[in-house]
Amino acid sequence: MEVAEAIKARKSVRGFLDKPVAKELIEKVLQLAVRAPSAMNTQPWEFYVLAGDVLDAVRKENVEWLRASAPPQPDHLVVGWPKDSVYRRRQVDLAKQLFSAMGIEREDKEARAAWLERGFRYFDAPAAILVLTDRCLTDAGPLMDLGAMLQTLCLAATGLGLGTCIEDQGVMYPDILRKIAGVPEDKRIMMSVAIGWPDPDFPANKIEIPRVPASEITTWFGFDTRE
Numbered sequence: 001m002e003v004a005e006a007i008k009a010r011k012s013v014r015g016f017l018d019k020p021v022a023k024e025l026i027e028k029v030l031q032l033a034v035r036a037p038s039a040m041n042t043q044p045w046e047f048y049v050l051a052g053d054v055l056d057a058v059r060k061e062n063v064e065w066l067r068a069s070a071p072p073q074p075d076h077l078v079v080g081w082p083k084d085s086v087y088r089r090r091q092v093d094l095a096k097q098l099f100s101a102m103g104i105e106r107e108d109k110e111a112r113a114a115w116l117e118r119g120f121r122y123f124d125a126p127a128a129i130l131v132l133t134d135r136c137l138t139d140a141g142p143l144m145d146l147g148a149m150l151q152t153l154c155l156a157a158t159g160l161g162l163g164t165c166i167e168d169q170g171v172m173y174p175d176i177l178r179k180i181a182g183v184p185e186d187k188r189i190m191m192s193v194a195i196g197w198p199d200p201d202f203p204a205n206k207i208e209i210p211r212v213p214a215s216e217i218t219t220w221f222g223f224d225t226r227e
């Protein structure tokens with residue numbers, strides 16, 4: 001797959017076929033992901049890949065904690081969006097698009113809660129990748145590097161026909177992941193990625209999330225405007 005084609009084809013996948021992904025394939029994805037650039041070549045990433053009983057145990061406990069309204073305690077800094085900002089508006093627009101695709105009414109609290117739980121179940125993907133970084137690194141330090149690696153990972157997966165969803169929801173309860181998957185205390189669990197074979201019929205997989213065109217957010221200097 002050509003690079004531009006893969007970039008355009010990648011999208012967040014929130015519904016997967018009930019079909020496992022071979023370990024070798026995820027290994028291939030991770031081998032490509034670690035080709036990402038990082039500041040001073042620090043490569044501040046590590047992976048825990050969960051599937052089978054271990055992943056099911058995490059899903060179960062995540063949902064139990066969520067239902068018990070356990071406060072999320074992610075290992076990473078929590079990003080906030082000012083209430084009246086364009087960022088908050090885009091977040092609301094995304095939710096509207098997803099709920100509309102899934103036929104979830106605004107007032108339907110049960111359906112909304114069920115959708116939220118899906119996220120905490122890694123969208124029932126056959127595998128989930130946890131992205132870890134070393135606790136000795138500063139809070140913000142490795143974020144750029146992890147972002148570059150995550151996009152590389154998702155593109156590599158796309159190239160192999162796999163679907164991904166980068167997921168903050170999957171790392172809201174790091175204590176569960178530490179207990180079940182044995183993630184050590186000296187590692188921060190920064191992000192998760194649900195990965196599997198995309199279900200083409202799953203409604204939320206069909207939405208296209210719009211982007212502000214680059215032309216609207218780019219300021220140019222020193223270019224001749226003539227062709």
Ligand SMILES: Cc1cc2nc3c(=O)[nH]c(=O)nc-3n(C[C@H](O)[C@H](O)[C@H](O)COP(=O)(O)O)c2cc1C
Nearest residue numbers: 010011012013014094119165166167168169170209
């Ligand atoms: C850091 C990060 C965290 C995300 N966390 C979630 C999440 O918890 N749940 C979810 O459904 N999508 C999550 N997403 C996916 C975004 O909603 C998605 O990338 C965005 O809406 C653009 O849509 P697209 O990926 O389909 O192009 C996350 C994406 C990023 C980069």
